[in-house]
Amino acid sequence: MKKILAVDDSASMRQMVAFTLKKAGYDVQQAKDGVEALDMAQNSRFDLVLSDVNMPNMDGISLIRNLRALPDYKYTPLLMLTTESGLEKKSEGKAAGATGWIVKPFNPDQLIATIGKVLR
């Protein structure tokens, strides 16, 4: 089963994402900020990381930059959740090593479809 790490400081978003992905047959773990996510990612391998951008302690862009620098996450799809107004965030995220992005708000079907673009 493919393992996904969902990172968001908002519990409702995190739960929604986790619930959706679990239903779609993924093994999902959750982290509430970049620091926790980085720690979890170092302790076990994930096939995909899905992270919010605005978070306390460590934001999503920094998380992606840090993850991409790890040998284990060199090719791993790293997706970010951004808002529609965050156009500049996308390029910033890409520069940090993000694979792609999902635009908020999204519905469960969109989420699964997007994940499917890079995780098979």
Place this chain on the structure above:
Amino acid sequence: MKMDLSQFYQVFFEESFEGLDAMEAELLRLSNDTPDVESINTIFRAAHSIKGGSGTFGFEKIASFTHVVETYLDLVREGKRKLATEQVDLLLRSVDCLRDMLTALSQNQTMDESRAIALKAEFESLLDEPPTANSTETQQLAKPQGSKSSWYITFIPHREILLTGNEPLYMLQELAQLGEVEVVVNTQSLPALDLIDVESCYFSWQIELISDCSESQIKEIFEWVEDDCEINISRQGFQTKDTKTQVTALSSSQVKPADENTQFSIEPSEPTKSETEVDSHTKIRTDKQLAEPATKVQASPTQSTALVGDSLTTDKAKQTSQKIADASSIRVSIDKVDSLINMVGELVITQAMLMQLSESEFDNKVVKRMKQGLAQLEHNTRELQESVMRIRMLPISFVFNRFVRLVRDSSQKLGKKIELVLLGEQTELDKTVMEKISDPMVHLVRNSVDHGIESPQERMAAGKSEIGKITLNAYHQGGNIVIEIIDDGRGLSTEKIRQKAITNGLINATDELTDEQINLLIFEPGFSTAETVSDLSGRGVGMDVVKSNIQALNGAVDVESTPNQGTKFKVRLPLTLAILDGQLVRVGQHIYIIPLVNIIESLQINPTQVSNIGGQLDVLDLRGEYVPIVRLAEVFAHQSDSHSLNEGLLVVVEVDSGKAGIFVDDLLAQQQVVIKSLEANYCKVEGISGATILGDGTVSLIIDVVGLVKVAGIKNLGTGNITIAEHSTSCESL
């Protein structure tokens, strides 16, 4: 996949309310100091999360309003807009508005949009950008293409494309889903085996796609790699060269047309400041988040409602509605839940042990072990009870933090300068008590702001600092929590109070009272010192309501005042409403419980010290103080064993800062009792605050001493002017 998102609503509401609280707290901090980056980030994040969540869960109205708020905050974050007092005010009003909208939403009520629309307009004028600047230039791309056509796609990825986590193969597969494809791979750039860098992509592809799809659908597949490849898409001789700009435009076309998305030219902000410096607030939040979601415990606020009289009418509508939303669940830290689980584990073990013993043959040895087991069970039960109580305990900061806003707003309105100091915010008390104390406290704090603290001019004239100070202090004392509301204002005017009390007939002009006694008169029904009814306090709700509310919680309120130096209100409350330390008393066949906190002393009456007033009321001369005697048997119409006063015992209780004696046949044990609501199971009975079940299974009623004295018809206790009403009625329902 059809999925019901409503299961996440509750979490969303809770975290949104929390986010709004955080926003409010940070905004209030901002107004005092210069804006600090971390505060603005916290405010922004809260708005951002609410927007994201409400959008996802389909709360469009909230999403579109928060969107403007967020856009403005984003500009503030980048230093492009200022955050002066007016903007902080605007944001605070938005917080209020959002809170009301969310409350309405969470209770399935229709929300009032007019405020949000007005506020939105205010933000939009600050953004000086017409709200209709929709990204129309992208619309053409989304046009459907109609009938089938052949697409020729050249896809030449950069070598390092794999390092972005993207996989060209998946993109080709995705293309194949759009229609019939013919893919030609170009391996020309593939070097000799020994020169191959395994991390590079050497291939490029030419794809012919026959499909009725639109160009945007094809571009969407390559959206994430637009900067990492060269791509050419053409259709039957019609070629688009400048793919790059169009793909960029495409990504913005994903924006729902319904959303009023104002496009701003925002330069890439520098990476969010390193957040090593975490303020205490954030920490608290983090802790709380750790505790969820497994630790959501449903609180049952109904249990103790019977104890509470009518709540204050001030701001009632607003606050009660908020409370309903709050009361549904509480957040509990993991360690409290862990200890609870631990306790239950031990309880199960003990139960298993006792069960095993009960199945074996009874002999002395077994009986002994059984006794040990029962002792263990008692121990387990007590610990379990303590742990459960701890779950209901919350720091008083939940109530205190509300006052920051209240003091700020009301002092602004009155043109006063007031600093609010919070002490002992981490002092814990029962959630139910906390909810019930909130209204009386609002009243007391308002009172301090309104009447206590003087205007800056007046303060200067009195040789005091221009800025008044209100201190809220909380601490534990025994089984009680003490909350103090201290102001350094003008203090109570004993002369004014006295005059007013005489006018209102509370005291006689000839009565000699100490200053302390005079100050206590403000708590008497029908007393209000406010000369003019102001917007803040004096809405017809007097301090007597505050007092009766606090007494309904088995608490007490006291006032100390020094002219020109200030006033101190001291509220004393039990830590919990679920359990009470009680004194069991007997009248004839019946056992009643008197809360221990009310009892001053118990004594045997010396009949020579008893005198009778007007043939109705007996009073006892207790060391120079006259204490009215209430015969419990008479009030509740029971058959008493004691024919004369020297046969029974007198329990002296504190009532309205005066004393009363409750005459009973006998004193029994003192014990902790679990309070059961009478209101929930029967109806409210004057003089009774609840019921409990005793060890032998009988139901015993808990006496509300204030109510009891009222039922007995005794008035003006504590003023040295005790009177008795026409006829003391016994409780009908008993």
